[in-house]
Amino acid sequence: MTLQSDCCGVYFPNPIVLASGILGTEAGLLVRVARSGAGGVTSKSASPRHRTRHPNPTVLDWGYGLINAVGLANPGVAAEAPILRAAKAELQRLGVPLIASIFAETVAGFAFAAETVGRAAPDLIEVNISCPNVGHELGKPFALEPESAAQVTAAVKKATEIPIIVKLSPNVTDIAEIGAAVEMAGADAIAAINSVAGMLIDIHAGRPILANLEGGISGPAIRPLAVLAVYKLYEAVNVPIIGIGGVSTGADALEMIMAGATLVGVGSAVRSRGLEALGTIATELDALLAELGYTSPDDARGIAHVTS
Amino acid sequence: MLHLDDKALSLPQVAHIVRLENENYRTKTFTLDVHWPEAYPGQFLMAWLPGVDEKPFSLLSNDPVQISVAAVGRFSRQMHTLSSGDTVWVRGPLGHGYQPQSGPMIGVAGGYGVSPLHFLARRLGDGRERHIIIGARTARDLLFREKFRAAGVHLHVTTDDGSAGQHGFVTVALLPLLERLPTATVYACGPKPMLEALRSLCQERNIACQLSWESYIRCGFGVCGSCAVGKDGWLACKDGPVEVILPARV
Ligand SMILES: Cc1cc2nc3c(=O)[nH]c(=O)nc-3n(C[C@H](O)[C@H](O)[C@H](O)COP(=O)(O)OP(=O)(O)OC[C@H]3O[C@@H](n4cnc5c(N)ncnc54)[C@H](O)[C@@H]3O)c2cc1C
Ligand SMILES: Cc1cc2nc3c(=O)[nH]c(=O)nc-3n(C[C@H](O)[C@H](O)[C@H](O)COP(=O)(O)O)c2cc1C
Numbered sequence: 001m002t003l004q005s006d007c008c009g010v011y012f013p014n015p016i017v018l019a020s021g022i023l024g025t026e027a028g029l030l031v032r033v034a035r036s037g038a039g040g041v042t043s044k045s046a047s048p049r050h051r052t053r054h055p056n057p058t059v060l061d062w063g064y065g066l067i068n069a070v071g072l073a074n075p076g077v078a079a080e081a082p083i084l085r086a087a088k089a090e091l092q093r094l095g096v097p098l099i100a101s102i103f104a105e106t107v108a109g110f111a112f113a114a115e116t117v118g119r120a121a122p123d124l125i126e127v128n129i130s131c132p133n134v135g136h137e138l139g140k141p142f143a144l145e146p147e148s149a150a151q152v153t154a155a156v157k158k159a160t161e162i163p164i165i166v167k168l169s170p171n172v173t174d175i176a177e178i179g180a181a182v183e184m185a186g187a188d189a190i191a192a193i194n195s196v197a198g199m200l201i202d203i204h205a206g207r208p209i210l211a212n213l214e215g216g217i218s219g220p221a222i223r224p225l226a227v228l229a230v231y232k233l234y235e236a237v238n239v240p241i242i243g244i245g246g247v248s249t250g251a252d253a254l255e256m257i258m259a260g261a262t263l264v265g266v267g268s269a270v271r272s273r274g275l276e277a278l279g280t281i282a283t284e285l286d287a288l289l290a291e292l293g294y295t296s297p298d299d300a301r302g303i304a305h306v307t308s
Numbered sequence: 309m310l311h312l313d314d315k316a317l318s319l320p321q322v323a324h325i326v327r328l329e330n331e332n333y334r335t336k337t338f339t340l341d342v343h344w345p346e347a348y349p350g351q352f353l354m355a356w357l358p359g360v361d362e363k364p365f366s367l368l369s370n371d372p373v374q375i376s377v378a379a380v381g382r383f384s385r386q387m388h389t390l391s392s393g394d395t396v397w398v399r400g401p402l403g404h405g406y407q408p409q410s411g412p413m414i415g416v417a418g419g420y421g422v423s424p425l426h427f428l429a430r431r432l433g434d435g436r437e438r439h440i441i442i443g444a445r446t447a448r449d450l451l452f453r454e455k456f457r458a459a460g461v462h463l464h465v466t467t468d469d470g471s472a473g474q475h476g477f478v479t480v481a482l483l484p485l486l487e488r489l490p491t492a493t494v495y496a497c498g499p500k501p502m503l504e505a506l507r508s509l510c511q512e513r514n515i516a517c518q519l520s521w522e523s524y525i526r527c528g529f530g531v532c533g534s535c536a537v538g539k540d541g542w543l544a545c546k547d548g549p550v551e552v553i554l555p556a557r558v
Contacts, residue, residue: 028541
């Protein structure tokens with residue numbers, strides 16, 4: 001049995017990668033997750049300029065998953081680059097690839113961010129397009145329209161030689177349409193899904209609990225949504241897919257792979273299974289593949305696609 | 309992620325203030341109608357005031373839950389406007405606290421670091437030798453002198469300006485104790501420079517120490533990474549807030 005996986009020519013010791021925004025704030029944390037058995041790690045999304053934090057509550061566990069509005073607070077790409085460089089030096093020794101996540105409020109901002117983090121030589125750059133577009137009259141996120149998603153993709157592609165993953169939002173009518181558009185615009189891979197828009201209200205306070213009012217739902221509650229998104233994307237695009245959303249066990253990871261994922265992102269499971277979650281999930285996946293008679297994740301990829 | 313019946317425990321819970329005490333000119337102790345029998349010294353809670361913020365506070369007591377809050381900024385000043393019967397929302401207990409060792413206790417508290425150490429001193433009231441050093445910039449900033457005396461510990465006081473107790477930092481009182489009690493464990497909570505000084509003093513002398521670190525806490529359960537301290541990705545909310553440092557050789 002081998003768990004080795006290839007995504008855009010980058011070698012991953014196993015397909016379980018840390019999703020962006022979970023523990024990815026510091027080099028030491030990225031390295032810690034890699035040491036505990038992750039196949040790859042993604043840094044927290046960084047933007048062209050420093051963004052200050054919102055008041056709390058920003059991350060809560062509501063029983064079926066998490067909800068967060070960390071609000072894309074980050075030190076900015078200039079401060080992020082040294083963090084990525086430090087992480088990369090150590091990760092290289094461990095043989096674990098680094099994915100650098102970026103976002104911006106303008107198309108030009110995305111290009112600038114890609115160029116800046118690119119200097120730290122991450123193995124892949126992930127483009128988080130769920131952020132509001134300040135150029136749009138309603139500040140509509142880039143991820144919601146095929147045209148804006150494609151524009152960002154093309155601009156980032158032009159700004160860097162490093163292969164790019166475009167990370168899609170589930171808060172759309174037809175995710176396959178967006179996937180096809182970013183593939184056309186040059187995406188080397190697609191990640192899906194980002195968190196699902198949601199809200200919690202405290203009935204005693206009579207108001208939303210998150211200081212930001214709304215947030216993104218993640219964890220077990222969104223797994224079937226994520227599986228469907230990956231399934232639809234697999235039918236619509238040819239580039240590799242990183243399946244993310246609610247994966248907590250090896251069985252969940254295999255489900256994503258059967259839907260068509262090449263790599264599987266894990267975030268919220270760190271809440272229920274600790275920082276070692278990724279290594280544990282990889283071990284479970286390994287045992288499960290063997291038990292079901294597969295010799296590698298590649299064998300199982302996409303097999304759930306039924307031709308009628 | 310939890311089961312249906314206890315899912316709510318992870319979200320902020322309604323609590324009522326049942327008692328308020330003034331500790332000094334800017335610090336109040338809040339007693340809540342919340343009981344956490346399993347909580348222990350060094351753990352913390354997140355207190356939420358809707359429309360204001362949610363911030364971490366060390367437990368002074370678990371059953372009923374008590375916290376002491378110094379009014380220094382937006383959230384803590386808002387806490388100080390509350391009265392008995394008012395509502396504050398809490399989540400917890402969170403984090404890993406002190407792991408009491410056998411042998412004498414030397415507690416070192418800077419500023420509001422007194423809360424978890426008072427809780428710990430009460431837990432360790434089993435006849436062992438207990439020393440508490442409280443340090444502050446000036447006499448009026450000192451906290452819990454009466455409370456510690458009532459707990460029956462040997463109390464040592466230091467102030468940076470000499471306006472009460474010994475003149476100088478907490479280390480002035482600590483050094484002779486470390487000489488005299490080589491089998492003691494140092495338990496501390498306070499500002500970063502104080503903790504760093506204690507760490508080197510204890511390591512040089514091969515004395516065990518447990519230090520409670522402050523950091524910017526968001527989720528409180530080891531997911532968001534905002535409270536990472538130092539180079540190794542140590543998380544104040546989950547690995548800590550108490551760092552347990554064993555002596556290099558025993
Ligand atoms: C694990 C943990 C346990 C904590 N336990 C306690 C506790 O038991 N009691 C308590 O009062 N606080 C405690 N704190 C600090 C508390 O969470 C808040 O940071 C504090 O109340 C200030 O929040 P604020 O919104 O009022 O002020 P902010 O608006 O955040 O800060 C206002 C200004 O005050 C400064 N400041 C912050 N804290 C202090 C302080 N203690 N003394 C002087 N200046 C300060 C800040 O640097 C800033 O300049 C703890 C923090 C952590 C991480
Ligand atoms: C606290 C938190 C912060 C997040 N921050 C980011 C981020 O900065 N960029 C991003 O692309 N996704 C972010 N996400 C979304 C995750 O990367 C992931 O897509 C989502 O949580 C679904 O996966 P999960 O169910 O395994 O957590 C964040 C999620 C959480 C819970």
